[in-house]
Amino acid sequence: MKKSTVKKLLKYINKYNFFMAISIIMAVIRVSTALYLPLQVSKVIDYMVGVGKVDFVSIKKMLMQVIIFICITVVSQWIMGVCNNHVTFHVTKNLRNDLIKKIQALPLRIVDSKNSGDLVSRIIADVDQVGDGLLLGFSQAFVSFFTIILTLIFMLRQNVIITLVVVVLTPISFFVASFIAKRSYNMFTKQSVTRGEQTALINEIIPNEAMVKAYSYEDKAIERFNEVNYRLSGYSLKATFYSSITNPATRFVNNLVYASVGIVGVIFVIRGHITVGILSAFLSYANQYTKPFNDISSVITELQNALACASRVFEFMEFEEEEEFAKGVDSTEAMEDIPIDADIQGTLKGEKVYFKYNDSAQILKGADFSVKKGHKCAIVGPTGCGKTTIINLIMRFYDIDSGSLYLDDYDIGKVQREFIRNNIGMVLQDTWLQTGTVAENISFGKPDATMDEIKEAAKSCFADSFIRKLPNGYDTVISEGGGNLSQGQKQLLCIARVMLMKPKVLILDEATSNIDTLTEIKIVKAFDKLMEGRTSLIVAHRLSTIKNADCIFVLNHGIIQEEGNHDELLKKNGLYAELYNSQFA
Amino acid sequence: MKKLLVYIKEYKKECILGPLFKLLEACFDLIVPLVMAKMIDEGVLGDNNSIIIKMGIILFVLALVGLTCSITAQYFAAKAAIGFVSNIRESLFKHIQKLSVSQINSLGSSTLLTRMTSDINQLQSGTNMALRLFLRSPFIVAGAVILSYTISIKEGFLFSGMIVLLAIVIFSIMLITMPLYKKIQSSLDEVTLNSEENLSGIRVIRAFNRQDDEIEKFVGNNDKLSRLQIHTGRISSLMNPLTYLILNLTLVLVIWVAAKQLNIGLLHAGAIIALINYMTQILTELIKLADTIILSTKAISCGERIQAVFDVVPEFYPEDEDNKVKASNGDFDYKEPLVEFNDVTFKYKSAKEPSLENINLKLYKGQTIGVIGSTGSGKSTLVNLIPRFYDATDGEIIYKNKNVKEYDISELRKLMSPVLQKSVLLSGTIRENLCVSKPDATEDDIIYALKASQSYDFVMQKQNGIDYKISEGAKNLSGGQKQRIAIARGLIKEPEILIFDDSFSALDFKTDLSVRRAIKELTFDPLTIIVSQRVSTVSDCDEILVMDDGQIVGRGKHEELLKNCEVYKSIYESQIKMQ
Secondary structure, three states: OHHHHHHHHHHHHHOOHHHHHHHHHHHHHHHHHHHHHHHHHHHHHHHEOOOOOEOHHHHHHHHHHHHHHHHHHHHHHHHHHHHHHHHHHHHHHHHHHHHHHHHHHOOHHHHHHOOHHHHHHHHHHHHHHHHHHHHHHHHHHHHHHHHHHHHHHHHHHHOHHHHHHHHHHHHHHHHHHHHHHHHHHHHHHHHHHHHHHHHHHHHHHHHHHHHHHHOOOHHHHHHHHHHHHHHHHHHHHHHHHHHHOHHHHHHHHHHHHHHHHHHHHHHHHHHOOOOHHHHHHHHHHHHHHHHHHHHHHHHHHHHHHHHHHHHHHHHHHOOOOOOOOOOOOOOOOOEOOOOOOOOOOOOEEEEEEEEEOOOOOEEEEEEEEEEOOOOEEEEEOOOOOOHHHHHHHHOOOOOOOEEEEEEOOEEHHHEOHHHHHHHEEEEOOOOOOOOEEHHHHHHHHOOOOOHHHHHHHHHHOOOHHHHHHOOOHHHOEEOHHHOOOOHHHHHHHHHHHHHHHOOOEEEEEEOOOOOOHHHHHHHHHHHHHHHOOOEEEEEEOOOHHHOOOOEEEEEEOOEEEEEEOHHHHHHHOOHHHHHHHHOOO | OHHHHHHHHHHHHHHHHHHHHHHHHHHHHHHHHHHHHHHHHHHHHHOOHHHHHHHHHHHHHHHHHHHHHHHHHHHHHHHHHHHHHHHHHHHHHHHHHHOOHHHHHHHOHHHHHHHHHHHHHHHHHHHHHHHHHOOHHHHHHHHHHHHHHHHOHHHHHHHHHHHHHHHHHHHHHHHHHHHHHHHHHHHHHHHHHHHHHHHHOHHHHHHOOOHHHHHHHHHHHHHHHHHHHHHHHHHHOOHHHHHHHHHHHHHHHHHHHHHHHHHOOOOOHHHHHHHHHHHHHHHHHHHHHHHHHHHHHHHHHHHHHHHHHHOOOOOOOOOOHHHOEOOOOOOOOOOOOOEEEEEEEEOOOOOOOOOEEEEEEEEOOOOEEEEEEOOOOOHHHHHHOOOOOOOOOEEEEEEOOEEHHHEOHHHHHHOEEEEOOOOOOOOEEHHHHHHOOOOOOOHHHHHHHHHHOOOHHHHHHOOOHHHOEEOHHHOOOOHHHHHHHHHHHHHHOOOOEEEEEOOOOOOOHHHHHHHHHHHHOOOOOOEEEEEEOOHHHHOOOOEEEEEEOOEEEEEEOHHHHHHHOHHHHHHHHHHHHOO
């Protein structure tokens, strides 16, 4: 699992092999020159033999060398940083682009079964985390690794025993750090659980303040809040304090190493094993030796985190994509060559349609229906009978399990989706609008429409008057989710959007539960206007609007149980009559 | 931000002791290189073993004392920071509870949530870091410089120059990149919005064959984001190389000067080692300081956002709350109107037009009043004025012969039950939810309320009945069930005024009817006001008020209104006749 994630991630990185290679080369150069510096400095110190005996010529030569080394280090460090940036941000960009393409290529069966917040967080937060991990990994993993190895080699070449002192003592800081981390982890968990509890409480109380006030619940709410707050601050104190011991503790170990190296070093200097300069080199190595270890441990946690996120990203990438044609349709049957704007008559027919969602019960069990050209038909039925499902099937958001659906004489499973969708206009219950201007939203289905066409479409469905009252008329920007419009206004815009497309066939999911009666009348009129001269199929949730439909299909238990116009169905005194009369109880 | 400091007062001691111990630790850190220098100079040159051992012991002791000081300091810092924000959180929540509904709505509850959580958390870590580092880092930097002067004045000059250069580099990179990071954040927000829309509008996008355009739009924004990131990254990745450059070039100079001074006997080898050590200490502390400053500026702006909430003065909680009259059930002649509207006009703060104009009403105990009208006609506003969710802009609302403003607000609300449009239930059992309204409700009270609201049967079918646990957001109840529990919660406290603000909308016609019948039979005989969009819901009320555009355009019984109220007739026709 993990291995394959790494492999997939590498595929994205491989495109930038050139930059990666440079980055690694620069890392090696940078570490070697940086580590060589204390050694050179130590030599310089050794040239300062004593009063009046300082070898200025050699010192000058050495210092010039040092300056060159410094410059090399600086330049290589910068190039490395730039390369790492380049690779990381290109990888995250490519990941995100592929993800969004993936979303649009996924069947709705999969999208609907996932939590959309979770999908968004994969695109945004997870990819970010992958990026952070990569950046830190690239910039520190190599450097730390080379630093450890090269420092060891450099030290060993000078003096084995002092090296041993450093190598044996340094890991203590490691153990101390992980010991503390384990202890504080527990408290951090408790802290975040309690924080979650507090957030949930705030989330329950503050958005519902009207209810809280209505029942004078304020004091009780404050009491509950204070109780959680008290617990939270206890855990926070412990978590913060425990974790804040880490720094002093590792610094303490560092100081110990420094002191030990100093003592042993001075003794060696006295015995003449090493020079004072070498001792100074050892002291600076000792000072810095814990750093790469700490860096690596933080890189490892960060990388683990990044890998976990990457695996979520790749899991998404591997969802099965949608096929252009329905299952079981082979290439000989598929009609790929119909131009998407081919002219059609506009009839709809379903024959023995069977369908069920992923794990749900069978929704349709052989539904038959037929809508003639220019007819206005309605589907009614009790809640949950599968009315809305029929829209999903005709628009090919989902494919049927068996049976057939026809648009004119085309079996919709055998033609391109684009052809079907180009010919069928759809208005859903969920009035989705995009962030953008009113005009942009109306011309969503026909991006090249002129302003006149847009206005005409809006006028013909009674939306023009309210649009003109908006602060910037047609150029008013609709905020996220259409927040600045009422439900009814949003619905009118959705109707105008379809109106502009002038499709041959309409599918309407009529739901107006949140709209007051007077606006509803407007919408009904707009719908009527929209349906003039078009074949239309309405999914009706209320029965008031469909009395004049040419044909009403009563869907129940997965089949069309009754069929006919309003009067015929009432006479039948069956399910339709029962549904109809329940309104007046 | 300054005003928030009140909340840290309690922790004055910790705020002083924390940085003080940090300072002590810094002193010990500064002494270490000097001890080491002495050990090298006197130990090596004097060939003196006892001094090595003595200095070695001193080094260990310094390390240990440093550790103790530092841990003590961390404890005080953590205690002060956490106590500080815990106090703020408590007061902020209390403060929000005092705000009126309209104030909370205009602040936005999602904003308030962020203030209460992430802003406060930021403030906590900012305070914590500041207490730990603000004294330590500058002190070490200053101390290192001063000590370098004591070693050699010339070297001291070099050190001062280096610090100035380092500070310039570190802070200018910070200043340049900070606004860039903000830009990155807003660009990322745009990409997030794009992805959200791609998902929420997936059906519409596909139905209109716009997939490719949406992808293109996303790719465009994403490209902008990554270009910004790379640009910013390039600048911020200058930080390490530049500081390295400055530090080490100074090192070269320091050594050159040291060589000269050593040649004339002004300096020993050990001192050079001490100087090198000080340089690394300075760099580490400067970088830490830069981080602390970033964190603190963030914390300060969070603090300001929190302060902004505190600055909102509660509308209904004036200082003289104690002087308010307690509303009570006794001593009132119920033949007089229970609630009166005298020429009431109401305008929302941001609105141009009033939502209610010159309303005059007299309502009596035991009456059932229907209110009907289209959205925006002012029906909800009308009933919201009675429990003082808002105050009338003009005119007065009289409850039991006194202006509602004269009553203690929570006492007033205890005598009324508004059942709101949106049925909000708290997570917890059904019993707990009913007790929100009446904390001392008995089993009988609960059963009575559940039965009247037609909830008893479905509640009994749930696991544990009355003690059935309602999940967060009441996701485990259907819309109709939620609404009925909310109605039961309204009934259980036996209020004098029962207000149903479109609270039957999720009920089917039959249940709607049964609930209304049960309400008529209530033993405590309240004034009942039913706001609805359904004619069928209000048609059997004692009196129906027809609202249009902020005014009462018709009042009377169903039959009368059908005859003489145009608005009522058109609503009736759209609902009944068409069916």
